[in-house]
Amino acid sequence: MDTMPNRTQYLLELAKGNVKAYIANPKTKAVMVTGSVAEGLCDEYSDCDVCLYYDELPFEAELQLARQQNQGAELIEILGNRQDGAFGESFLMNGIEFQFAHATIAQWEAEISSVLERFEVPSPIMKMLHGTLIGIPLHGETLIEQWKAKVANYPDQLAQTMVEKHLKFFAVWGMQEKLAKRDTTLWYHQILVDSAQNLLGVLSGLNRLYYSTFQFKRMSRFIEQMEIAPENLGSRLESLFHDEPFIAVDQLEVLVRETVELVEIQMPQVDTASAKRKLGWRQQPWKL
Structure with a gap:
């Protein structure tokens, strides 16, 4: 019988397979799964959210190569502008939508500081901080654990x-x-x-x-x-x-x-x- 944990594990294993092509890029320093997969709350409509962090963002050609290596990945759209230091990539694979968020380490740490040090509370970044707390590291665990520790310290x-x-x-x-x-x-x-x-x-x-x-x-x-x-x-x-x-x-x-x-x-x-x-x-x- 299909259960929620089975669906969660299924998506997690797919994510682990999909990120291998991205981790092969030396620019990639950390990767984590977040969202419903990280919380163990998947159902048959769930997508899979993955955050990838770089010293320098990958070029479109590098993204295309990674998708080609993930045979069957069908690009839906690219969201955002790489000039801002972060953008999103959405693609279908096995009928499941994968949403990959790509960001430079510098950009992400600046966004963390904007909330924890300057107390700016823009809605999407607050969601991303929650996502960091629940995230499952797939690569660069030491760096991700440093972020988790920092985000867990919620300032008065x-x-x-x-x-x-x-x-x-x-x-x-x-x-x-x-x-x-x-x-x-x-x-x-x-x-x-x-x-x-x-x-x-x-x-x-x-x-x-x-x-x-x-x-x-x-x-x-x-x-x-x-x-x-x-x-x-x-x-x-x-x-x-x-x-x-x-x-x-x-x-x-x-x-x-x-x-x-x-x-x-x-x-x-x-x-x-x-x-x-x-x-x-x-x-x-x-x-x-």
Whole structure:
């Protein structure tokens, strides 16, 4: 019987075979598998994410040679610009999509520093840092373990920056009558998505977790890592998108209130005044 671990192992073995042609290039200094393969969460729709690091990026001719050596690899697209120090390569093999991210060591270490030393929190890089923590080294293990150790040390200032960045909520709970009178379906759901992502962003900071809104998946598993969170957070976030709007917005307000309270307990230095002012607010109609 096919099981999830079997699918994971199948993709991991394919990845190990595919990277041999790239590792043969002396420019290649480190390679790791990340994503669902590294986490052991593969299903029959999973792709395979691989990160490759170089002193100098390979030329297109070198990439073509590697794909030729991986017989049956069918190029889908090249993403990004090598002049930026990194780009992506996507190809099909055995009906499975492989996404290879190519970067110079200098570029990747600069991106690590942008988050851990300058506390910049651009979404895709946060996802890549999480990917480093879970990554399975296939080549250059010493270098990859150095990165893992550095990324595992989540700075207090980064945690506070995450909280402050995401502690922003639109008070949709105060507009129930207004929403009922207007054609606001897209706007309403956009607010729900933004609010849910901001809740997760705040709580990620409190829990020292790398969080990215970019292609965010497997929410329940992510929330399970949180020691500091409102009770039953996962099911309550899911309910926001299934309940009637007048129920959902009230529940959102409760979640925001509980999250603000956690911030005040865990990070009393953070200014929560703006977020708290919106709690309990209800818009009143004007009269002629």
